[in-house]
Amino acid sequence: MVTELQYPSPFKTLISFHLLIEKLEEMAKSDVDYRSNYAKSLLKQVENKPELIEGIQDVSFIKENESLIRDLLSDLFPTGLTNNEIKAVTLPFVNFTFNYTQRFRKILDAAGMTFDIEIRDFDEHQFYLMNCYIILNAYYNQKIDSRKPLFYDIPDENGIMNHYRILYNADFIEVTPTEKMVPLTQDEINLLIDNYDDLELWKEKFPPHSWLLKGFGIVTLVDVTVESAVSNLKTNLLKTDTEKQDFEESSEAIFKSIFRIKDVRIGFTKYDEVDKKFVKPPFSENKIISYLLCNLEEEKCDGVLCNFTLDTLIQKKQPLIVSNVEDFQSNVLAERLLSQNVKSCILAPIVKEGSLLGIIEIASSEPRALNSINANKIDLIMPYIVDTVERSMIEFENLEEAIIQKEYTTIHSSVYWKFKNEAQNYIKSSASTKDYIFKEIAFKEIYPLYGQIDIKGSSDKRNQTVKTDLKSQIQTLINIVNEIKKLSNLMILDQKIFELTEFLTELGLPLKADMEQQIQSFIESEIHPLIQSAKVNSTLEQNIKSYFESLDPKTGMFYHSRKDFDHTLSVINKKMASILDEKQIEAQKIYPHYYERFKTDGVEHNLYIGASIAPTIPFDKMYLNNLRLWQLQALCEMELEHHKIKETLPFVLEVTSLILVFSSPLSIRFRMDEKRFDVDGSYNARYEVVKKRIDKAYVLGTQERITEKEKITIVYSHDHEEKEYLKYIKFLQHKNVLETAIEQFEIEDLQGVSGLRGIRVKVVNDMVVEKKYSYQDLLDELN
Known part of the structure; x- marks a missing residue:
C-alpha cells in the first residue's frame, strides 16, 4: 500500500499511472509528429519503471522518481499555470498528495511543516460511504448524487485561516472487485440507499479491501475563504446561547479570514433611540466589548461623537471608516480608540427597516489595515448581523416582559390560561370587520386566603429616623455657624443659630406633616449659602467640606438613620x-x-x-x-x-x-382599569373591609x-x-x-x-x- 488510510475503507488503493500511460501509447501512434515524438519520449523514460503501471507499493518510490512523475503529468499540470492553479495528485478523500503546483506548494509551506491537511468535518462514516458511492456508480451504474462541498482549512504564515473548496478529477481511476467482493442485487442496493446511518450494513455489503481502487486522481482547490467565512459566521450567529462557547474568539477568527488581516477585533455597541445614547448590549453574555464606550456602561452619543461622525453614523446611518486613527480629527473618539490600541477601524451601523439598532465595530492595531476598500466586505455579512441583533433584542424584550409579568403584574400562571383564551379570540376576530369586545375575566365560587407579615410600628420608627437625621444635621450646622461667628462679627449669624435652635426644639415634639419640608427649605435657602460664602480658616473649611460630603445626593439632607x-x-x-x-x-x-x-x-x-x-x-x-x-x-x-x-x-x-x-366562597374579577384582580359583589366587599382594617x-x-x-x-x-x-x-x-x-x-x-x-x-x-x-x-x- 502506498500509504495508510485515516479510516477503514472498502478499497485496497494503489497509485498507478496505467491509464495515463495507455493514453500516451495511443498518442505515440499519432500522425502528428511532435505529439508522437513527445509521447514516445515519455514512454521511453517509464519503460524500466513497471511500478508506474502495476501500482506503487512504497511511498518512497514517488519521492525517488519525482522528476519523472512530473514529466509524465506535464500535460495535466501545465508549467504556465503552476503559479495560478492549486493542484496536486491524490486519491479521492485521502489525505495523501504529491506533485503540487507551485501555488499549492507555497500554501503548504506557509502553513508550516507540522500542518496536516485534512478535509473539514469529514468522519469515518462519511469516508466509508463516499467510497461505497464510487463503487455503486462506477461498477453498478447507479446514479447516486452524493455531491457535497468538501473543504480544506489551511492557515497562512500569519495564522489567518484560509478556506479551499475541493474538486476531484477521477478520470484516471479504475475500480475493480477483489476476491472479497460481495455481489449486490438491486434490492440490496435499494436497502443501502434507504439506510444511510447504518454503517455496519454498508460494511457488510462492502467489506474492507473488497475492491481495488487503482490509478490516481487530481485534486484542485478553489480559494473560497471569504464565502466560507461568511457561511461560518452565519452558523456562529445562529447558535443558541448555550452553544456559543468561545463566541468572541471564533467570530474574530472568521473576521480575520474575511478581511485577511492578522490583527482584527470585533465589538458591538447598542443604540438607544429614545435617549439618543450608546449602551453596552444587555444580551451579550459572550464578553463582546464596545470600543465606542470603552469601560463605560452607557453614554450620550454626542459625548462620544463629533458633529461629522454623529451625522455619518446616527443621522445618515452610513459606515464610518477610519484608516488611520492617529490622523483622525474627532478628538474624543480618536483618544478613546487609541487608548484601546485601535489604529484603524470600521464602524458600521446596523439598520433594520430604517431604525438604528447598534454599531458593529471592526478594529485593528495596524494603521490602514482597515480602509475604504476592504470596508465593502461588510456588505457580505451585514444581513446576518442585522438579523442576529434583531433576534437578540427581541429575546431580551421577551425576557423583560417575563420579568414584568413576574414582578409587576397580577396575571399569575394559574389564571393565565383564561387571558390566553381571550387573546386568541381577539386574534381570530381580527380578520372580521367588527370590533372585538373583550369579555370580563372572572372566577366564581373560589375560596380566599389572606395573610401578612407586617413591620411592627413601622410608621413611628420611620418618623423617629427622620427626626434623628434632622436633629443631627441641625446640630452640625449650629456648630459650624458658631465657628464662623468666632471669625466674623456678622449679627445675622446669631439669628440663624436662633432659628436652627427653634427647629431643634420643635423636633422634640411629635413630627408634623410638613416639618421636614420646612427645615429642608430653610437649610437650603438660608444656611447653605451662608456657610458656603463665609470666610473661614482651613480647619473650618474642612469641616464644611465634610458636612456637604455627608449629604444625600438626591435630597441634600442627612440620610444616615433613615438609610439604616x-x-x-x-x-x-x-x-x-x-x-x-x-x-x-x-x-x-x-x-x-x-x-x-x-x-x-x-x-x-x-x-x-x-x-x-x-x-x-x-x-x-x-x-x-x-x-x-x-x-x-x-x-x-x-x-x-x-x-x-x-x-x-x-x-x-x-x-x-x-x-x-374566610370560609364562604366568593368571586373575583379582573379590573381592567387597575390591571389587577379584586373581589366582586357587595357581599364579598365585607372580606375586603376586614383585610384592610384588621391588623x-x-x-x-x-x-x-x-x-x-x-x-x-x-x-x-x-x-x-x-x-x-x-x-x-x-x-x-x-x-x-x-x-x-x-x-x-x-x-x-x-x-x-x-x-x-x-x-x-x-x-x-x-x-x-x-x-x-x-x-x-x-x-x-x-x-
Whole structure:
C-alpha cells in the first residue's frame, strides 16, 4: 500500500499511472509528429519503471522518481499555470498528495511543516460511504448524487485561516472487485440507499479491501475563504446561547479570514433611540466589548461623537471608516480608540427597516489595515448581523416582559390560561370587520386566603429616623455657624443659630406633616449659602467640606438613620417575599391556585383556590385544608427567618403575622382599569373591609393590638373555623413548630363588621424546619 488510510475503507488503493500511460501509447501512434515524438519520449523514460503501471507499493518510490512523475503529468499540470492553479495528485478523500503546483506548494509551506491537511468535518462514516458511492456508480451504474462541498482549512504564515473548496478529477481511476467482493442485487442496493446511518450494513455489503481502487486522481482547490467565512459566521450567529462557547474568539477568527488581516477585533455597541445614547448590549453574555464606550456602561452619543461622525453614523446611518486613527480629527473618539490600541477601524451601523439598532465595530492595531476598500466586505455579512441583533433584542424584550409579568403584574400562571383564551379570540376576530369586545375575566365560587407579615410600628420608627437625621444635621450646622461667628462679627449669624435652635426644639415634639419640608427649605435657602460664602480658616473649611460630603445626593439632607431603616426594611421584605415565592412552588402542587403578594411595610399575600381556576382538575375542600395548613407553616418559617436575621441588621425592626380566615366562597374579577384582580359583589366587599382594617384592630375591651411580635394571629368568624385551626395549631405544637400556650379572644367591632374572634400563638424561635407537613399528615397523626 502506498500509504495508510485515516479510516477503514472498502478499497485496497494503489497509485498507478496505467491509464495515463495507455493514453500516451495511443498518442505515440499519432500522425502528428511532435505529439508522437513527445509521447514516445515519455514512454521511453517509464519503460524500466513497471511500478508506474502495476501500482506503487512504497511511498518512497514517488519521492525517488519525482522528476519523472512530473514529466509524465506535464500535460495535466501545465508549467504556465503552476503559479495560478492549486493542484496536486491524490486519491479521492485521502489525505495523501504529491506533485503540487507551485501555488499549492507555497500554501503548504506557509502553513508550516507540522500542518496536516485534512478535509473539514469529514468522519469515518462519511469516508466509508463516499467510497461505497464510487463503487455503486462506477461498477453498478447507479446514479447516486452524493455531491457535497468538501473543504480544506489551511492557515497562512500569519495564522489567518484560509478556506479551499475541493474538486476531484477521477478520470484516471479504475475500480475493480477483489476476491472479497460481495455481489449486490438491486434490492440490496435499494436497502443501502434507504439506510444511510447504518454503517455496519454498508460494511457488510462492502467489506474492507473488497475492491481495488487503482490509478490516481487530481485534486484542485478553489480559494473560497471569504464565502466560507461568511457561511461560518452565519452558523456562529445562529447558535443558541448555550452553544456559543468561545463566541468572541471564533467570530474574530472568521473576521480575520474575511478581511485577511492578522490583527482584527470585533465589538458591538447598542443604540438607544429614545435617549439618543450608546449602551453596552444587555444580551451579550459572550464578553463582546464596545470600543465606542470603552469601560463605560452607557453614554450620550454626542459625548462620544463629533458633529461629522454623529451625522455619518446616527443621522445618515452610513459606515464610518477610519484608516488611520492617529490622523483622525474627532478628538474624543480618536483618544478613546487609541487608548484601546485601535489604529484603524470600521464602524458600521446596523439598520433594520430604517431604525438604528447598534454599531458593529471592526478594529485593528495596524494603521490602514482597515480602509475604504476592504470596508465593502461588510456588505457580505451585514444581513446576518442585522438579523442576529434583531433576534437578540427581541429575546431580551421577551425576557423583560417575563420579568414584568413576574414582578409587576397580577396575571399569575394559574389564571393565565383564561387571558390566553381571550387573546386568541381577539386574534381570530381580527380578520372580521367588527370590533372585538373583550369579555370580563372572572372566577366564581373560589375560596380566599389572606395573610401578612407586617413591620411592627413601622410608621413611628420611620418618623423617629427622620427626626434623628434632622436633629443631627441641625446640630452640625449650629456648630459650624458658631465657628464662623468666632471669625466674623456678622449679627445675622446669631439669628440663624436662633432659628436652627427653634427647629431643634420643635423636633422634640411629635413630627408634623410638613416639618421636614420646612427645615429642608430653610437649610437650603438660608444656611447653605451662608456657610458656603463665609470666610473661614482651613480647619473650618474642612469641616464644611465634610458636612456637604455627608449629604444625600438626591435630597441634600442627612440620610444616615433613615438609610439604616430603609435598608433593614428592604432586607426583611426581600427575604420574606423570597421565602413565600419559593414555598409557593410547593403549594401549587397541592392544587393550582391564584397567588399574589405585595411588599409595603411588610409582605401581604392573597390566595384564591377553586374549581373555576383549574376547571380540568376535580376540586375537593381537602385541597383548601391543605393550603390553609401550608399557609400557617409558611408564616411560621417567615417568623423564624426574621428572628434569625434581625440581630444582623443595622436597625431593630420587629414583625407581626396575621391570617384572615374566610370560609364562604366568593368571586373575583379582573379590573381592567387597575390591571389587577379584586373581589366582586357587595357581599364579598365585607372580606375586603376586614383585610384592610384588621391588623390595626384591638382585643375587645382593651387597648391591646390583636397582633404581637413573634406570634401568629388567626382571625375568624365561625366555630368550625376555630375548630379547624386549633387542629392545625395542635399538630404544629406536636411538631415543635409552635409553643404550647394559646390565646383566644374576641375582637372589637370594625366599621360594618362584628363578631370577629382571634387565636394567637407564638412561634418556637429555635425550631429546625426539616419537613413540610400536609393535611394528610395531620389526619394520619390524629388517627
